Amino acid sequence: MPDTIPVDSVGxxxxxxxxxxTPLVLACGQTxxxxxxxxxxxxxxxADASNxxxxxxxxxxxxxxAGYHSMEDRKPGWWDSAIGPGKPIDTNxxxxxxxxNLGGCSGSTGPTxxxxxxxxxxxxxxxxxxxxxxxxxxxxxxxxxxxxTFAAIVGGSLGGMQVLDWSVRYPERLQAxxxxxxxxxxxxQNIAFNEVARQSIRRDPQFHDGQYxxxxxxxxxxxxxxxxxxxxxxxxxxxxxxxxxxxxxxxxYQYNYEVEFEVESYLRYQGEAFTKRFDANxxxxxxxxxxxxxxxxxxxxxxxxxxxxxxxxxxxVSFTTDWRFSPARSEEIVDALIRSGKHxxxxxxxxxxxxxxxxxxxxxxxxxxxxxxxxxxxxxxxxNA
Amino acid sequence: MPDTIPVDSVGxxxxxxxxxxTPLVLACGQTxxxxxxxxxxxxxxxADASNxxxxxxxxxxxxxxAGYHSMEDRKPGWWDSAIGPGKPIDTNxxxxxxxxNLGGCSGSTGPTxxxxxxxxxxxxxxxxxxxxxxxxxxxxxxxxxxxxTFAAIVGGSLGGMQVLDWSVRYPERLQAxxxxxxxxxxxxQNIAFNEVARQSIRRDPQFHDGQYxxxxxxxxxxxxxxxxxxxxxxxxxxxxxxxxxxxxxxxxYQYNYEVEFEVESYLRYQGEAFTKRFDANxxxxxxxxxxxxxxxxxxxxxxxxxxxxxxxxxxxVSFTTDWRFSPARSEEIVDALIRSGKHxxxxxxxxxxxxxxxxxxxxxxxxxxxxxxxxxxxxxxxxNA
Numbered sequence: 001m002p003d004t005i006p007v008d009s010v011g012x013x014x015x016x017x018x019x020x021x022t023p024l025v026l027a028c029g030q031t032x033x034x035x036x037x038x039x040x041x042x043x044x045x046x047a048d049a050s051n052x053x054x055x056x057x058x059x060x061x062x063x064x065x066a067g068y069h070s071m072e073d074r075k076p077g078w079w080d081s082a083i084g085p086g087k088p089i090d091t092n093x094x095x096x097x098x099x100x101n102l103g104g105c106s107g108s109t110g111p112t113x114x115x116x117x118x119x120x121x122x123x124x125x126x127x128x129x130x131x132x133x134x135x136x137x138x139x140x141x142x143x144x145x146x147x148x149t150f151a152a153i154v155g156g157s158l159g160g161m162q163v164l165d166w167s168v169r170y171p172e173r174l175q176a177x178x179x180x181x182x183x184x185x186x187x188x189q190n191i192a193f194n195e196v197a198r199q200s201i202r203r204d205p206q207f208h209d210g211q212y213x214x215x216x217x218x219x220x221x222x223x224x225x226x227x228x229x230x231x232x233x234x235x236x237x238x239x240x241x242x243x244x245x246x247x248x249x250x251x252x253y254q255y256n257y258e259v260e261f262e263v264e265s266y267l268r269y270q271g272e273a274f275t276k277r278f279d280a281n282x283x284x285x286x287x288x289x290x291x292x293x294x295x296x297x298x299x300x301x302x303x304x305x306x307x308x309x310x311x312x313x314x315x316x317v318s319f320t321t322d323w324r325f326s327p328a329r330s331e332e333i334v335d336a337l338i339r340s341g342k343h344x345x346x347x348x349x350x351x352x353x354x355x356x357x358x359x360x361x362x363x364x365x366x367x368x369x370x371x372x373x374x375x376x377x378x379x380x381x382x383x384n385a
Numbered sequence: 386m387p388d389t390i391p392v393d394s395v396g397x398x399x400x401x402x403x404x405x406x407t408p409l410v411l412a413c414g415q416t417x418x419x420x421x422x423x424x425x426x427x428x429x430x431x432a433d434a435s436n437x438x439x440x441x442x443x444x445x446x447x448x449x450x451a452g453y454h455s456m457e458d459r460k461p462g463w464w465d466s467a468i469g470p471g472k473p474i475d476t477n478x479x480x481x482x483x484x485x486n487l488g489g490c491s492g493s494t495g496p497t498x499x500x501x502x503x504x505x506x507x508x509x510x511x512x513x514x515x516x517x518x519x520x521x522x523x524x525x526x527x528x529x530x531x532x533x534t535f536a537a538i539v540g541g542s543l544g545g546m547q548v549l550d551w552s553v554r555y556p557e558r559l560q561a562x563x564x565x566x567x568x569x570x571x572x573x574q575n576i577a578f579n580e581v582a583r584q585s586i587r588r589d590p591q592f593h594d595g596q597y598x599x600x601x602x603x604x605x606x607x608x609x610x611x612x613x614x615x616x617x618x619x620x621x622x623x624x625x626x627x628x629x630x631x632x633x634x635x636x637x638y639q640y641n642y643e644v645e646f647e648v649e650s651y652l653r654y655q656g657e658a659f660t661k662r663f664d665a666n667x668x669x670x671x672x673x674x675x676x677x678x679x680x681x682x683x684x685x686x687x688x689x690x691x692x693x694x695x696x697x698x699x700x701x702v703s704f705t706t707d708w709r710f711s712p713a714r715s716e717e718i719v720d721a722l723i724r725s726g727k728h729x730x731x732x733x734x735x736x737x738x739x740x741x742x743x744x745x746x747x748x749x750x751x752x753x754x755x756x757x758x759x760x761x762x763x764x765x766x767x768x769n770a
Contacts, residue, residue, distance in 0.1 A: 028640035128640040188625040188648050192617045195649045196610060198642060199656075203606040205590055221588040225581065229614065232577045240573040246679065253677055255413035255513040257583060257669065261676065263573050264580045271584075284642065291646065292638055294631065323708075 008084045009076065010042040010067035010091055015107065018144055024102075024137065027292075030127035033116070037141060038107030039063050039099035042083055043091030045145065051384045052147045053089060053373075054138060055079065055098040056155030056162035059230075059286050060278055062106035065098035081361035088370035093377040093384050094151060102137050103129040103285045111281030112213065124210020124281055131158075131293045135165045139173065149173050151376050154369075156180035156358035157325065158286065161293045164333065167310040168295060176376045178315040178369060181322055181358040183329035184303050184336070185294040190324065193233055194287040197226035201280045210281050223280045224271030231270050236321035236354030296336075303336035313343035315372040317365060319357035320350050345372060390453065393469045394461065395427040395476055398452035400492065403529055409487075409522065412677075415512035418501070422526060423492030424448050424484035427468055428476030430530065436769045437532045438474060438758075439523060440464065440483040441540030441547035444615075444671050445663055447491035450483035466746035473755035478762040478769050479536060487522050488514040488670045496666030497598065509595020509666055516543075516678045520550045524558065534558050536761050539754075541565035541743035542710065543671065546678045549718065552695040553680060561761045563700040563754060566707055566743040568714035569688050569721070570679040575709065578618055579672040582611035586665045595666050608665045609656030616655050621706035621739030688721035698728035700757040702750060704742035705735050730757060 005011050017038050024032045040063050045052060055065050057078075066083035068076050083089045083096055100108040103126060111126040118125075142150065153174045155163045160182025167177045186194070201207055204222030208215045232240075244263040259265040296303040314337055318330035327348045337344040349365045351357035357365070377385050390396050400423050409417045425448050430437060440450050442463075451468035453461050468474040468481055485493040488511060496511040503510075527535065538559045540548045545567025552562045571579070586592055589607030593600045617625075629648040644650040681688040699722055703715035712733045722729040734750045736742035742750070763770050 028638075185631065187622055188629045188631065188646075189617060189620075189622040191631070191646050192613075192625060192648050192652055195646075195652055196613045196617065199610055199613065199653070200585065202642065203610065204588070225584055225588065225610070228577075228581045228584065232574060232581065235574075237572055237574040240577060244573045246570065246573065246576070253413075255673075257587065257673075261573075261576050261580075263577050267577055267580055268584070288640075288642075 005068065008086050009080065010084050012071075013040050013042070013064075013067035013069060013077075015040050015063060015069070017107065018141060020137070020140060022140070024133070026127050026133050027130040028128045032109070032127070035102060035109035035137075037099045037102065037109070037137060039097060039141070040065065040067070040077075041098075042066050042096040043094050045095040045147075046381060046384050048381060049145065049147045050149065050151060051094050051380050052142070052145070052150050053094045053096045054142070054150050054153045055083070055089075055096060056134075056138070056153065056159035057098070057101060058155070058157035058159045059290065060274070060283070061159065062104060063098050063100040064106070066096070078359065082366065082369065088366050089154065089373060090370075090377065093380060094373070097141070097145070099138065099141060101129075101134050103282060105279035105282040110279070111210070111285065112279050121213045123213055126281060126285065128285055128288055130289050131161050131165050132169065134162055134289070135169060138162070138166070139170055142173070149175060151380065152176035152178060152373060154178040154180070155182070157182055157355065158290055161290070165293075165295060167312055167314070168306050171309050171311040174312045175379070176315070176372065177310070177312045178317070178372060179330070179333060180317040181319055181325050181330070181355055182333070183325045184296060184333050186290055187329070191291050193229065194291055197229055197287055198284050200225035200229070201284060207280065210284075212280070218275060219280050220272070220275040223275045223278070223283060224268075226283060227274035228267045228271040231267060233324045234355045236323065236352055238321060239352045239354055242352065303332065304339040307333075307336050307342065308340035310337075310340075310342055314345070315368065316344060316346040317358070317368060318348045319353065319355070320348060321352055322355045322357060324355040393471050394465065395452035395469050397456075398425050398427070398449075398454060398462075400425050400448060400454070402492065403526060405522075405525060407525070409518070411512050411518050412515040413513045417494070417512070420487060420494035420522075422484045422487065422494070422522060424482060424526070425450065425452075425462075426483075427451050427481040428479050430480040430532075431766060431769050433766065434530065434532045435534065435536060436479050436765050437527070437530070437535050438479045438481045439527070439535050439538045440468070440474075440481060441519075441523070441538065441544035442483065442486065443540070443542035443544045444675065445659070445668075446544070447489060448483050448485040449491070451481070463744065467751065467754065473751050473758060474539065475755075475758065475762065478765060479758070482526070482530070484523070484526060486514075486519050488667060490664035490667040495664070496595070496670065497664050506598045508598055511666060511670065513670060513673055515674050516546050516550050517554070519547055519674070520554060523547070523551070524555055527558070534560060536765065537561035537563060537758060539563040539565070540567075542567055542740065543675055546675070550678075550680060552697055552699070553691050556694050556696040559697045560764070561700070561757065562695070562697045563702070563757060564715070564718065565702040566704055566710050566715070566740055567718070568710045569681060569718050571675055572714075576676050578614065579676055582614055583669050583672055585610040585614070586669060592665065595669075597665070603660060604665050605657070605660040608660045608663070608668060609653075611668060612659035613652045613656040616652060618709045619740045621708065621737060623706060624737045624739055627737065688717065689724040692718075692721050692727065693725040695722075695725075695727055699730070700753065701729060701731040702743070702753060703733045704738065704740070705733060706737055707740045707742060709740040
């Protein structure tokens, strides 16, 4: 809880809801007759709607990227370090939009909302959604604001995949793309970890084939396990080592299965906390969206050919200790962009935080984002630049 | 199943059982009044009992390291590629012993055997055992054979930890130590993965707090999950990529949670198969033995100081793509050995197989082991050398 709102904060923010009644045909073949998206905006949209930046969130993210919902909030939004007046995503210049993706569990239509056709909570009946579906809903969302072209679209991890997809499927609708700690598709190992996470959830008897809300329960054991596992893959071996090492709870070994090393306690806590804020079906569905993403497959596996459609300029950022989406995965995108003759800047940031580094205000990283977006800002009408 | 036994095989092998009636005080403080170890031997023990090699097994290993139990066996023992006449661990020279560790589930006293004090299966009541406890049982086992000094003790992964412990706690009882794909202690990340595996098992309702055998059931879901996760960490990202890539079961995405990518099917199969051959309590206990191992802690964290007690010569082997026990972990041991003035050879083997590489007959690796042990063989009495 801030005593006072910091001067470089976007301040108190109220999430809003946008309803859409035009049916949406999803990649899976199903049609949503209508849906809603919850969102936040920071800064002011300018007269010609040219200063908008879209933030795309990652697996467990949501629309609350910056600022506070109330003076009682313990923490600001998940990317508050990057978004605000004078910050790299500078709300003095830009109008920033952050929405909860379709299928999410923070207010947008998804597994925890009611299926109007049945009057019951969707649960596992909610259709699978893909990165492409999200981009489609985000494009419609932009239409609603009269935003023909985004000044920039920015995202890390799964968010970066959305940015990548935007750049090739709506090339004329963004000036700049920042793709952070991402990959052009999952590796086999990535898919394997996702599958273990899904199996953890599905094997929890409280999952009830995804209809747990109807049963008035939650698969806390399975979802907690999935998060524990995910969490290990978000951190680097070194950062876990620095943070916990082999620190023990007691002076000597206890020779039982209770917490012996502090890292065990930390993981259990992380797992449990997650089950209180996140929905298992949404987690399942988001991991599948990750698995499915493979834009190069549309061109026989030729990433450069797909990217040749892009018209924006790119910033790619990776982090040295990220082993979930290693620098090599960002470099695949960079190489393909260079091969297809695009404007691309790339920086590999020395960071100990692993994949999670994209959420940290690491100076070199923040400066890269700031520099890239300041160039974008210079092209805005005089009153915003 | 072999049509005929290969000439370089140790042939048909019958496991044997050794009973021990001298009470064993374990590190955890509990005492086993008696216990049995199941074992196999290959080759012949020489007159002065100087040509014995002890094989220490890893997490899911057992005593069946080489040869066949019957002509119907689909596969030979787990390290058949390394053990046999003319092979790196050459039974023409050496008498090789491989036993199932205490607490195992392949015939040695452990959670699946009967507690004589209660007449019931031990289950979760079986005491925790440590690497040090295993070395103690192995030393007693050697006494039974009249083996005062092993020509060599060899092991990979958790097996390597046993070898390391032998070298400093019974320095006069081995001439040579081969420590393969191992580490002087687990990293925080290693412990974290183990904890997720244990939680997978404990959270399975069929686990019944470890007394599942009494309940006539098995925690297949949890143990299967633990194995799926473990399996990912045994393989390298590249080897999984080479083997499965993004190969799909169907021509197009199915948009459901059934097998979509072949790697999912593979993992589910691996998990399920494991539950048919391995015990969940043993798995739990072996992961704890891994967590606990930290010989340097006995000397205030100074590994070189602990290793200064060793008298044998060492071979250390690591594999480039092993990220469970990376080359850097082996190099910690190597550096400490050099610092303490020991004879040590170290080779980092280019291999795609990840941690599992230690089970593969990679030529450079096999040649290193062969060379190291041939030097050992030269010191044997004339009839064995």
